[in-house]
Amino acid sequence: MRYVIYVIFVSFFCVSTVGYSQLGFKTGFGVSDIAFKKYGQTLYIGYENNGLIHEKPLVSYEFGIFMNHRLLGKWDVQTEFLYAARGINYNKQYLYDEITYQINIGYLQLPVLLGFKLSSQTKGGISFYLGPYGSLLLFAHLNKEIEGVKAHKEMNGVRVFDFGSIVGFKVERKLESGSLLFDFRIGYSLVNMMDPIDGYFLEYKNTPDEYARNIGIIFSIGYRFNDLFKKGNEK
Secondary structure, three states, X not given: OHHHHHHHHHXXXXXXXXXXXXXEEEEEEEEEEEEXXXXXXXXXXXXXXXXXXXXXXXXXXXXXXXXXXXXOOOEEEEEEXXXXXXXXXXXXXXXXXXXXXXXXXXEEEXXXXXXXXXXXXXXXXXXXXXXXXXXXXXXXXXXXXXXXXXXXXXXXXXXXXEEEEEEEEEEEEEOOOEEEEEEEEEEEXXXXXXXXXXXXHHHOOOOOOOOEEEEEEEEEEEEEEOOHXXXXXXX
């Protein structure tokens, strides 16, 4: 069933490129985390990990292609097809011990972003954009070492689908055959991306509200070709 969803996901991106004139590619790095409400992490990773706290976010990255469609005036729509790495980092150095607790998640992500050019110059400009994204789970792994006990296993509680919103801005530098783009964005889940641990409600009376959301802050660089398909058709 998951592979069927992958095919639908890829097909949607392919269909969305019809009529688009500008193709580009991008890659970026940043940080990611998973937001829990106070004491809410127990619901998803177990009471034995309650002492773990966020000290440093997880270094993450993403890369892929995008298609840009110019609308009226200063408006445009950009559809992206990305591999996005997300997760959480609970690594902590104690006086006599070092705790490793990382959740590494890989997604196939499809953002659809509406952009507005704030400033326009001959050699470039600045645009602000926002829009939704959908993500399909590729894998979710737990790397853990506490008191010398190591574990590397698949996380079964991460949901197959994540949905959220992205907001950001990009700076464009026009070149002869295209545009160099510098992009900064923040993504946040609008739905819970993890399932509670089986049996948790049977063991605890004071259960926190369900809340597990992906956070991603990414800086990327990309290149967009000028009217690549249009020029190819004219030939």
